[in-house]
Amino acid sequence: MRRLAEIIVSLLLLLLSCLLPSAIAGPSGPGDGYTVAGRVKLEGATSKGFTPMKTSNTKVILNGGQRVTFLRADGYFSFHNVPAGTHLIEVSAMDYFFSPVRIDISSRNPGKIQAALTENKRLLHELVLEPSREEQYYEIREPFSLMSLLKSPMGLMVGFMVIVMFLMPKLMENMDPEEMRRAQEEMRAQGVPSLSSLLPGRSN
């Protein structure tokens, strides 16, 4: 009984593995290659909403520029007559970042195509490419805040000045008046060193 269940499960798995790739591998033409068809999904990921101009400016690139194709209005694309082997598909779309996809077309098992993201080796059951993130090409200006003003060099300058103005007298007050007087007298006795006294030639 258990054996039977195992066999059924393995049969199901086999069936699945045969069915799944068919979603991305189309029947090939009279040429010696296969057709790789897939879909780029942009609308799901945008925060700005779906814009039709985006799909018309998106390119799908096979093997670093060997072939370039474009998206249809529904986001589907296809490469025809691709030989068996391991290939690389990249998507170039402004404002989005796509991870390149590794495509394995089996030569022993005609039409079996496997796809995986190269960045994290995640397998794709269907060749549906989604952007991994939206790209922001510009720095965003911080909205006006007192902190940003204070953090600017000028703000720091003013801040430092304020500290000196208000904190220093406080520090002075905390000092012992006796000590203060002594220090002042010491200073007076030494005299302020002037530039002329430092220059040897000028001294008399």
Next chain:
Amino acid sequence: MAVRVCLGFLILLLHSNFSTALYEDQVGLADWHQKYIGKVKQAVFPTQRTGKKRVVVSTEENVIASLDLRTGDIFWRHVLGKDDHVDQIDIALGKYFITLSSEGSILRAWNLPDGQMMWESALYGSTPSKSLLFVPANTNLGKENRILVFSGGWLHAVSSIDGEIIWKKEFAIDRLEIKQVFQPLESDIIYAVGFVGSSQFSVYQLSSKSGEVLKHNTASFPSGFCGEVSLVSSDMLVALDATRSALISISFQSGIINFHQTYISDLLQDFSGMAALLPVKFTGMFAVKTVSGICLVRVKGVSELEVIEKFNHPASVSDVLTISGEQQAFAIVQHAETKIDFKVKLDKDLRNDVLKETVEMDPQRGHVQKVFINNYIRTDKSHGFRALIVMEDHSLLLVQQGEIVWSREDGLASIIDSTTSELPVEKEGVSVAKVEHNLFEWLKGHVLKLKGTLMLASPDEIAAIQAMRLKSSERNKMTRDHNGFRKLIIVLTRAGKLLALHTGDGRVIWSLLLPSLHRSEACGHPSALNIYQWQVPHHHAMHENPSVLVVGRCGPSHDALGVFSVVDSYTGKERNSLKLAHSIIQVIPLPLTDSTEKRLHLIIDANLQAHLYPRTRDSVNIFLHEMSNIYWHSINVGKGVIRGYSLRSGCNLDVVDEYCFNTKELWRIVFPSESEKIATTATRKMNEVVHTQAKVLADQDVMYKYISRNILFVATVAPKAAGEIGSVTPEEAWLVAYLIDTVTGRILHRVTHQGAQGPIRAVVSENWVVYHYFNLRAHRYEMSVIEIYDQSRADNKDVRKLVLGKHNLTSPVSSYSRPEVMVKSQSYFFTHSVKAMAVTATAKGITSLQLLIGTIGDQVLALDKRFLDPRRTATPTQAEKEEGIIPLTDSLPIIPQAYVTHALQVEGLRGIITIPAKLESTTLVFSYGVDIFFTRIAPSRTYDSLTEDFSYALLLITIVALVAAIFVTWILSEKKELREKWR
């Protein structure tokens, strides 16, 4: 202490963000972007009402685009893959733009209004052949429209609605070449006509429903055909015979084939040489191109040919345009010195012109190459005509009512080389920028800017700020500036045109279609090669203008004779030109100048003899003095050999030529052809400046960079893996990187990457090389860095030795001595494919470096060299962190704000050029492809100048606040003192 804290804060602030990111409102301040399409090959005018004001074109740069007929602006544009050449274009159903590309194997339909791809069909062929596209003109739109495509020996009928292949038929007869496929209007029969071999003519009649052959007739013509045909009606065509001196009219009405031969010399008395049929579609006539001009011939019957008109060269004829029912019109454009004559004729009345206009033409645009005609209805209901004209310099013009309505400088889509030139020095009273009107205006401007930076500005005010910034005339002046931002970029295009662009806004200052690269008797197929700095006066000869040298050759092969042209960089006039008596294999600009600051150049010819230019006594004397120190190398990619040479006086020529030198082979490196194939080579830029030779490490240790002008980087791949990705398994692929000294041929370093393949892009700078390749095992792109350090100087660290003078720091670095080098390297993953790579260059080489990477998405990414440091470790020590070593990651980061092209794309990116500005922190970046883009970047921010949006108002406010505070505290202290005294 407080000062220290403050300083620390400041430094922290400055370093918090190490990439040079841009705010959205700063776009266009320092950068400009120009969009081009390239030389137009074909153009179609949509006739449907919605697309009336547009034209769709395909170009030689594999671009398809829709242009506005009123302004020449691009509505939409697509750049196809590099091998996806567009062969045929047409319009189907009035709303789809159909393109047939890749030798007829890909048929695509694009939506006319927005350029969205509607469908794509792959057509498989068995034999390579000429591809033909026929879209039947359909009057009733309700009927399904079928597109007929002949490619690869198969005729396909494709539905124009969804691209479905309805039927296909193979023409499997040996040596059959189909020349025309057409379907007469309102007929169900498709005609396919062609030649079998050189002498048999064949007509097929096929059913348009199923594609089955209804009738097939052949007839042979003994003297043979050359292959060119011109269809004149639905049952007749004209072909040229094998000698190209006679016309054969062939009629194939109802299956009976008749030939009639007419000698061209009977039609044209002064005919000689060979003729060619122009590929224009006329009904009832055809065009023959002869040596002297173009001749229009009317066909009245099989045996009746009549010459209508003859035009002398240079002239161009357009296709036929159907206007209002049966009437047809075509245009002829003829060149007459600085003018062009634009004539339109109707097929009913061929003797007279319906329209005749004369347009002034800039002589720098050359001759007319192609003309496309379009009509419009004038207000008085008569027909008006406009023409789209493609010129020799690849520019595109629209001519209407005797005027050039707009022009596009599309030669800039095919830049092959570029250089820069300084602008003239500003003289007293020449052009001084207008000072701001008054203090109030000035302050107002800065308050606005301040509001902008603090995000307090309203949208109107933001617009005002933008306008103010763009208006600043400062950046567009025609004089040299203090920071060295204003320069001329001189570019050479494939058409042999030289253009000078201002770095301020990218406008064309002058342009010159090089007369020496013009086709002539002596120079059959001239092509421009490179551009070099010829004279850069700065000390001597200050009064002279700088000039550039353009090198070209007279034919496609390497042993074709060379052409020289020296062009003034300020005026754009050719100073002198030279037809060389030898070929050009390699041009070596030497680091030597003569007394008039002309740079010496060595030209190596096909016989490996070196020729010195400029040819003056003075330059020979300078050269002979330095000759023993000059070495050069040649790279033969096909044979896999790199050879190094030195020079010797005297040349084995018949005539004594003191400017000619012999070369002597010193060394050679032969790569085994069965295991290695040269994929790429790279050398250091000649004008690169290195600031310091020593690198101080965190532990107070010193490493000396091995800096040599003679480093050559060579990367070889396994011959099997020389193709595209996906053609080999990792086991069959490897990549070997070499660092070679070009004086001695010594291999300084060699490293093998197993399972790696090309394409390889490399950049060499200072003591390092960075290269990008594909790792098949990980199936990701990788970037590797190799840094070389001089080990022989490493023991100079001992202070005692330095004091005692026992160091070798003063001994010259020589390529002759065997260097002890130490190599550090590291590899990182990189996400994208790379199209071009460059490194920033600054005036003194102090500023840290950034790599500029042109990605597959046609963007330029700035990546700090610090990310490609071989000393990066997973856990850097505190000292290493202070030195600026980033913790190790397996892949290089892609920060979207680090794209120097921000939200723009340089479509078809081919090259990135960096030019140092006078300001040390700044590099000018010029990238080109189909588009051109210029910007300036500061790899470690502008530490030596205030940014343009520096808020003077805030500074002023701060100063005022400080002064006020001083007064307040002064008053307060006075009062306090007074109080003290009263106490």
